[in-house]
Every structure is written in C-alpha cells, then in structure tokens.
Amino acid sequence: MRVLILGSGVIGVASAYQLALAGHEVTVVDRQAGPGLETSFANAGEVSPGYSAPWAGPGVPVKAIKWLLMQHRPLVIRPHLDMGLIRWGLSMLRNCTTARYELNKSRMVRLAEYSRDCLRELREQTGIRYDERMQGTLQLFRTQKQLDGTAADIAILRRYGVRFEVLDPAGCIKHEPALASVREKFVGGLLLPGDETGDCFQFTQRLAALAQERGVQFRHQVTLRRLLSDGTQLTGVETDQGTLQADAYLVAMGSYSPLALREIGIRIPVYPVKGYSITVPITDARGAPESTVMDETHKVAVTRLGDRIRAGGTAELAGYTLQLHDSRRRTLEHVVTDLFPQGGDVSKATFWCGLRPMTPDGTPVVGGTRLKKLFIATGHGTLGWTMAAGTGCVMADLIGGREPEIDMDGLTVERYPHAYG
Known part of the structure; x- marks a missing residue:
C-alpha cells in the first residue's frame, strides 16, 4: 500500500x-x-506516561487566575481576537470536572503506557540512541497543598498499574542529590520511576x-x-x-x-499552545539533575540530556506566532537557577519555542x-x-x-x- x-x-x-x-x-x-x-526540536525531553494528565481538571479555572498573576507565571494569554481560542477555551472549561478529568486521563494513560512499551521495543530492535535515561520523573512540590492534592492522580495511577512513590524531602534528595543544596524550597515529591527522558530531536x-x-x-x-x-x-x-x-x-x-x-x-x-525551552550547558554534573524534575509551581520540567540541561514549559495562548518573549526565558532561567544553582551556565543557554497541538480534553x-x-x-x-x-x-x-x-x-x-x- x-x-x-x-x-x-x-x-x-x-x-x-x-x-x-x-x-x-x-x-x-x-x-x-x-x-x-x-x-x-527542543521540547522538555520527557517520556512521561506517569505524568500524562489533561490540563483541564477540577480547580483549574481558579488556578489559572493565580497563574496569570504570578511573576514567573506558567500561563500567558496574549490579547488578540481569536474565535478559535474562545471556542477551545470554553470546551476546556467544560472538561474541568472530576468525571471528565478521570475519563480523559484514563484515555491518555492508556496510549502513553503503550507508547513507552513500544519505545522500549524499538530501542531493543534498532539500538537507537538519543541521550536517553531511564530514571523516572520527580514531580516536586513546593507547598503542602500541592502534595496533598495528588490523591486523585494517585488513584488513577493505581487503577492503571502505574508505579509511583510518594517521597518526603529526604527521599527527593536521594533520587536527585543536587536538590540537597535547596532543601528548604520543597516539601516532598511524587516519583514516577517508569518514566524516561531523551532528546526528541x-x-x-x-x-x-x-x-x-x-x-x-x-x-x-x-x-x-x-x-x-x-x-x-x-x-x-x-x-x-x-x-x-x-x-x-x-x-x-x-x-x-x-x-x-x-x-x-x-x-x-x-489549538496551538506555545511552549518555551532553554538548553543550558552543564558546568558541574554533581549540581545537575539526574533525570527530570517537574516544578509543580511553575509547571516547568528540568531534564538532564547528556551534557546539557533542558528546561521546558509554560503555556502561551497567542495563536500561531513564534515570537520569543524574554519574560518566558526569565521564568525558565529562574527555575533552573532556583533548583540547580550549580548545575549549568544559563548565560550560555539557547532559547526556543514551539507550538504544541492541544485538544481541550x-x-x-x-x-x-x-x-x-x-x-x-x-x-x-x-x-x-x-x-x-x-x-x-x-x-x-x-x-x-x-x-x-x-x-x-x-x-x-x-x-x-x-x-x-
């Protein structure tokens, strides 16, 4: 055919x-x-079936308002007349219920878990290499409220047999030793040991x-x-x-x-949801992440890719424009230097953006x-x-x-x- x-x-x-x-x-x-x-080309580098979840969920509309007011905000809406965005946004709001969140997440996890297995099989068959690591994703919580709010996600992870561990600060540091120097900045984490990382490009x-x-x-x-x-x-x-x-x-x-x-x-x-990343050369491997750390507050993933740190995240609703905004770069630099201050030289980082194709569910x-x-x-x-x-x-x-x-x-x-x- x-x-x-x-x-x-x-x-x-x-x-x-x-x-x-x-x-x-x-x-x-x-x-x-x-x-x-x-x-x-330069996404966050995560292969994260355990972190697969829709953005639309209970409490998200209220959280979105808070995100828009943050200095290093994970959500940005650039004012422009776009009926497609309005329709997409209204549909996303309709998906912000507990029932729809659980249904949508279950669909996403089904495909994501299968995909991880397919990737492993492909790697075994071909020997393909791409700066891959198999050390999981650590979802890092800066507040107790964030940590307490994981119950719904954990219930779905259990239902689908996705491995996870709830970690106290000492457990987070054991998994990511470089976090020891910023111990006071987080209260715990959720480790998804089945996740992987690698350079998508x-x-x-x-x-x-x-x-x-x-x-x-x-x-x-x-x-x-x-x-x-x-x-x-x-x-x-x-x-x-x-x-x-x-x-x-x-x-x-x-x-x-x-x-x-x-x-x-x-x-x-x-709808195109713009995401940004910086790629930072590692200056001290001991101060860099071992795998992926997801900063739950800023919705930024910090990932080890060979001799580089890739920090990717933020959601910008601005249509199909690929304009780079320095404010987004500052947010990514803030997360890297806040969590891994000795890991890399952000002054030498490359800055990139791409359009993620997002559905409202x-x-x-x-x-x-x-x-x-x-x-x-x-x-x-x-x-x-x-x-x-x-x-x-x-x-x-x-x-x-x-x-x-x-x-x-x-x-x-x-x-x-x-x-x-």
Whole structure:
C-alpha cells in the first residue's frame, strides 16, 4: 500500500517507520528542510506516561487566575481576537470536572503506557540512541497543598498499574542529590520511576534515517496547498510541487493539522499552545539533575540530556506566532537557577519555542475518519514525545487494516460530535 504522511515531526516519523516495517511504500512530506525541526526540536525531553494528565481538571479555572498573576507565571494569554481560542477555551472549561478529568486521563494513560512499551521495543530492535535515561520523573512540590492534592492522580495511577512513590524531602534528595543544596524550597515529591527522558530531536532524526534505510522517501521543503476530497474519500494532496496521490493519507502536522482539515469539512478542536525551552550547558554534573524534575509551581520540567540541561514549559495562548518573549526565558532561567544553582551556565543557554497541538480534553486525535483513506494523528499537546512510538504503532495497524493492540475508544475524532460538517 502507498501511504503519504504529511508532517515529519516525531509523530509522522514514528508512523513512517512502523508503516515501512509492515511493508508499505511510504512517502513523508514536510515544509521544513529536515525531520523534527518544529515542535519536536527542543521540547522538555520527557517520556512521561506517569505524568500524562489533561490540563483541564477540577480547580483549574481558579488556578489559572493565580497563574496569570504570578511573576514567573506558567500561563500567558496574549490579547488578540481569536474565535478559535474562545471556542477551545470554553470546551476546556467544560472538561474541568472530576468525571471528565478521570475519563480523559484514563484515555491518555492508556496510549502513553503503550507508547513507552513500544519505545522500549524499538530501542531493543534498532539500538537507537538519543541521550536517553531511564530514571523516572520527580514531580516536586513546593507547598503542602500541592502534595496533598495528588490523591486523585494517585488513584488513577493505581487503577492503571502505574508505579509511583510518594517521597518526603529526604527521599527527593536521594533520587536527585543536587536538590540537597535547596532543601528548604520543597516539601516532598511524587516519583514516577517508569518514566524516561531523551532528546526528541535526536530520536526523530535518527529514526528518520532508519526509516530511509527501509525505503521511506522524505520530501522536504514541500508546501501543502490543500487536501483534495470528493466528499467520500481523500483523493489527493495539492502542493507547490504538484499533486500527490496515495492509497492512504496520514495528517500528522501538529498544530497545523486543523487548518488543513477544515478545508475538507473536518473540524478538530486543536489549538496551538506555545511552549518555551532553554538548553543550558552543564558546568558541574554533581549540581545537575539526574533525570527530570517537574516544578509543580511553575509547571516547568528540568531534564538532564547528556551534557546539557533542558528546561521546558509554560503555556502561551497567542495563536500561531513564534515570537520569543524574554519574560518566558526569565521564568525558565529562574527555575533552573532556583533548583540547580550549580548545575549549568544559563548565560550560555539557547532559547526556543514551539507550538504544541492541544485538544481541550487533553487526549490526542488518533485514528481514521469518515473520509475513506484519511487518517489523523495530532493533538498530543505536551506529550507528543511521550506518545510518539505508540502512536506510530497504532497508525501502522489502522492503516494496514489490523486491530491495534490498545482500545481505541475515546481516542478518535468521533468523540467530538461537531467534527464533521
């Protein structure tokens, strides 16, 4: 079967590799000059199935107001007239109930846990390396209220068999020794030992090379103009280099997926939520994190990637702009220097931003559509790296006509009642 994939981020490349492994003829098209050059380029580095949770949850509207007033705030809204943002925000508010939070988290954990297993299998099969570490995620709480508020998440982790440990300050320091110098800044933590870390860009580039060895063709610097449909099936893809046709099409364009899909009558509630990161050279390995520390107050993850520290986080609602704001850099620098003051030289940090494709319920949109031949894999939000390997396996199964290894209920576009029309 000839398969055309739109997008060469980590989701598109993981899908391409698995499809090629299954014997399909695969072509990947992207506007960039190479794989992984947009949202996959400099994310926080977490492969965090245990930390998979929707942003929409009980108490979040009140928390959001507090976040907006913080000096180093994790949430920023840039004033602009955007009906898409208004609709997305209202839908997110409707998901801020206990029942919907638990349902959405259960869907996310299902795919994320499967994806971690797929990533391990892929690593064993190929020997792929990407500055990976297998030492878990430490969710660090600066206040007792944060620590006490983990009960709902812990209940879901138990339900799905996700390993965790609640740690006192001494336990946090045992897991992350560099925190000993800032002992007074936190009250405890939640350790998710099954989580991993790694450089998503390295992974995407190296997996793309492995995919090429299996016959995948990558066509870069090709701009999509529009999807072509006869109302019942996708018939082709019009680009600036001609019309491309295949037996199946996968839209994996991250935040840009809804822009292409709405032209053929498919409306998915995916909105670009800008995230920022800095990459800091390590100056003292003993003062750097061993794995990932998630600062629960600032919603910033600080991760060890080889000889670098990657700090990533914040959520900025500003549409499709990629403008870098120094205030966001200062927040990331604050978290790194506050928790790991001896670890790295922030004056030499590189600064980056990317657009995360977020759904209002947190769960990605993965699967087929009512249009024959058309498949979607987007909306992974902050968890694209976490869910990439599993999404690739799921898409290869679905496109190849096989039953996926996980239950697809609640993961497809069909969960949105107004997706078509």
